[in-house]
C-alpha cells in the first residue's frame with residue numbers, strides 16, 4: 473500500500489489500460505490498481521477479461537473490464553463510451569499497451585502482414601488518443617502512456633515493421649507531449665527489452681537465443697512484468713509530474729550496451 477501523501481499514490485485516479493489480461497498489460501493494470509487507481513481494461517477474449525476481473529476484485533483491486541479489439545474503430549468507440557460512463561466523463565490515465573510482432577526478413581512481408589502490424593500497434597494508439605482526448609482534458613492532470621519497445625531505439629532483428637510502428641509511437645509520444653501540455657496532459661512511453669511474458673517466453677524457449685539475449689544485457693537477465701508495471705505506475709503518478717515526452721527504456725542496460733571488446737583485458741596503452 474502507498475501512503476496517502478506519497479507522490480506515487482494514485483487514489484482517485486481513473487485509468488484505462490488496453491490488453492490487460494496477459495503479459496505487460498496485466499502487470500500495468502495490477503501496478504496502477506495497487507497504487508490506488510480505478511482501472512478499466514480490455515482484451516479481445518471476453519472469458520479472459522471476466523476471469524481476470526474476478527481474480528483482481530477478489531484481491532481487493534478496483535478493476536473492471538470489457539471485450540474490445542483495439543484494431544476495430546467501432547470497438548474502440550465502445551471502449552471509450554464505456555469508460556466515459558464508468559468514470560463520469562473523465563479519464564486521468566490512458567495506457568495504450570496492445571501490440572504484437574511478426575518476425576521475418578523485410579522482403580518476405582505481405583501487404584496484409586504490414587497492414588495488421590500498422591493497424592494494431594500504431595493506428596489504434598493514435599485513434600485511442602484522439603477518442604480519449606476530451607476525457608483526459610477533463611482530468612486537468614491527464615496522462616497517456618504508450619508501450620513501445622527497445623526495437624524502436626536500436627536495430628535488433630525484431631522485424632522491421634514492428635520496429636517502425638514503435639519508432640512512430642515514440643514520435644507520437646514527443647509530439648503529443650508538446651501539443652497537449654496546454655491541456656494538462658503528460659505523454660510518455662516505456663520501451664521494454666525482453667520481459668518474461670507469454671509472448672517473450674515463446675522466443676526465449678530456444679536456449680541458444682536466450683543465452684544471446686542475456687549476454688547482450690548488462691543486468692544479466694531478462695526483465696519481469698512487475699518491473700514494467702512499477703515504472704509505468706511511476707510515469708502515471710505525481711512523482712513524474714515534470715516528466716513528459718520521454719521514452720523510458722526498461723531493458724537492464726541493453727540499449728546502451730555498445731560494442732564489447734573480444735578480450736576481457738586490453739593492454740593499458742589501448743585503453
Ligand SMILES: NC(=O)c1ccc[n+]([C@@H]2O[C@H](COP(=O)([O-])OP(=O)(O)OC[C@H]3O[C@@H](n4cnc5c(N)ncnc54)[C@H](OP(=O)(O)O)[C@@H]3O)[C@@H](O)[C@H]2O)c1
Nearest residue numbers: 491493494495496515516517541542570571667669671672
Ligand atoms: N513481452 C515483451 O518482452 C515485450 C518487450 C517489448 C515491448 N513489448 C510490448 O508490450 C506490449 C504487450 O506485450 P505482451 O508481451 O505483454 O503481449 P501478450 O502477452 O501477448 O498480451 C497481449 C494482451 O493484449 C491483448 N490483445 C492482443 N491484441 C489485442 C487487440 N487487437 N485488441 C485488444 N486487446 C488485444 C491480449 O488479449 P487477447 O488476445 O484476448 O486480445 C493480451 O491481454 C506490446 O505492445 C509489445 O509490443 C513487449
